[in-house]
Amino acid sequence: MQGIRRQVPAKFLQEYLETMVSAQSFQVSNVRHWTLIQCYAELQFKLNGGSKCPMCKAHVRHVVPIRAEHQDGTVQEFDCLCTRCFEGERAISKVVTMHLGEAAVNHYPRTYGAKTSDVQSSPKPAKRKTAY
Numbered sequence: 200m201q202g203i204r205r206q207v208p209a210k211f212l213q214e215y216l217e218t219m220v221s222a223q224s225f226q227v228s229n230v231r232h233w234t235l236i237q238c239y240a241e242l243q244f245k246l247n248g249g250s251k252c253p254m255c256k257a258h259v260r261h262v263v264p265i266r267a268e269h270q271d272g273t274v275q276e277f278d279c280l281c282t283r284c285f286e287g288e289r290a291i292s293k294v295v296t297m298h299l300g301e302a303a304v305n306h307y308p309r310t311y312g313a314k315t316s317d318v319q320s321s322p323k324p325a326k327r328k329t330a331y
């Protein structure tokens with residue numbers, strides 16, 4: 200039986216919508232936005248593939264625009280960053296912002312002993328491996 204050809208496989212969209220709905224339950228908007236950004240980036244990866252880190256050329260799965268406000272006041276924008284370069288930027292920045300549409304997540308340098316609602320401490324959404 201010949202189905203209608205969809206541009207976006209329905210199950211990807213379904214996962215995305217499920218995450219959007221479950222994200223509504225998070226009280227902390229930083230976590231909610233982070234979850235949405237990660238999910239959206241995963242959807243983009245499934246549809247378009249990833250990209251390359253502009254700094255070290257490593258493969259980047261989740262392409263999310265990054266804005267880094269350095270300690271010295273300079274601001275740098277990246278189309279995306281790999282995890283390693285992201286942490287590098289974070290270490291030398293006052294704040295690093297992931298942004299996608301209206302959702303934005305701020306990451307501050309890690310400070311030991313500081314009270315934090317850091318997204319790293321939140322449970323990550325379950326990732327499924329999808330084979331075509």
Ligand SMILES: [Zn+2]
Pocket residue numbers: 252253254255256257280281282283284285
């Ligand atoms: Zn990199």
